[in-house]
Amino acid sequence: MIDLHDLRERPDAYQQACEKKRVKFDVKAFLELDAEYRRVRGEFEAMRAQQNAVSKEIPKLAGAEKEAKLTEMKGLAERVKEGGTLLKELEEKWNKQQLLIPSIPLDVVPVGKDDTENVPLRSWGDIPKPSFEICDHVQLGKELDLFDIERGVKIAGARSYFLKGDGMRLQHAVMSLAMDVLHKCGYTLMDPPHIVTYGAMMGTGYFPGGEEMAYHLDERDEGLHLIGTSEVPVASFHADEILAVDELPKRYAGYSPCYRREAGAYGKDTHGLYRVHQFYKVEQVVLCRADTEESMKFHKELLGNAEKVMQLLEIPYRVVDVCTGDMGQGQIYKNDIEAWMPSRKSYGETHSCSSFYDFQARRLNTRYKDAGGKNVFCYTLNNTCIASPRVLIPLLENHQNADGSVTIPKALRPFMGGQDTITTRR
Secondary structure: OOOHHHHHHOHHHHHHHHHHOOOOOOHHHHHHHHHHHHHHHHHHHHHHHHHHHHHHHHHHOOHHHHHHHHHHHHHHHHHHHHHHHHHHHHHHHHHHHHOOOOOOOOOOOOOOOOHHHOEEEEEEOOOOOOOOOOOOHHHHHHHOOOEEHHHHHHHHOOOOOEEOHHHHHHHHHHHHHHHHHHHHOOOEEEOOOOEEEHHHHHHOOOOOOOHHHOOEOOHHHOOEEEOOOOHHHHHOOOOOOEEEHHHOOEEEEEEEEEEOOOOOOOOOOOOOOOOOOEEEEEEEEEEEOOOHHHHHHHHHHHHHHHHHHHHHOOOOEEEEEOOHHHOOOOOOEEEEEEEEEHHHOEEEEEEEEEEEEOHHHHHHOOEEEOOOOOEEEOEEEEEEEEEEOOOHHHHHHHOEOOOOOEEOOHHHHHHHOOOOEEOOOO
């Protein structure tokens, strides 16, 4: 949610943000609604005040004067009722419309229409040039008995899979490594709820607008949803709270399964484990003071944590500046990490690091009391630390050997009982 005072002062900047982020929203029309809502609210509050004043006068009156006041009170009550109905209608529309307004991206964000116009910043690691013909992760998974996509689809439908044996162990090792790195960096690990309310989804900016990507529970549990990222419950952890400034920053790491319908993505990245309905993720979330320099410091920290894990996994990657057309509604700055995926002969997105300033905190009503005693909305940030099984694609493909085996990176071996290679099981 954006600051309405700022919107009223800089409407053109918000309309430009809509255009850059490809959000269809008429700022001018909203400001007209905003003015009408405030006018009607003012008139309603004035009528209520008059109604209260008259009601206090009546017991002191008698005779004709009292009858006149009673008649006046009756007419006033009708106007208050009508005004209340109109105010309620306007308020509902006003509240809903606010949730559609995007935040303004930073000036450094490249302007572009979609992910094809993201701008590479830097890369790490050497792209392997094996002397043998590489296998893609699906072929490796079959030959090494790491996962079974066909039976996953049979049991649960498209974009489903079973991880098996060393495939499951490898995923668990990757998650454990990420959590170990973050624990050592002072992050509080969390196993959060996997089912959340509409308020949590709305508060973090996923609703309205992302409903068709989420799994909804049925009418027995109306308003509850499966999470698509632990960012939702973890960022909501302090909703409706006022923190002391010396409690900040809050560094959290949520570990959870994630569920996404991928509605509208049919036919896109359907091969193998790249785009699936169920996956696991370690998500970093930071709450900090409302300070732009501090926010950028934590943005770099979150990005650096994810890069550290990718380097430990010995996976070549690049970091890109995400353009305006590929950003979410609330993000003001965003980087993606893209891993080199040999079978695709290109980089594929594996992490997204996002800064929101106070966009989420306003929705969640998460504040802190500053040194002057004023309540201020926190700034929030998040970044994937690791997500699987997507990361298994570059992990397997970049570490395959000519004999069909896969070398396990050194950093993962302690989490796999010292095992250094995944080989074909006979």
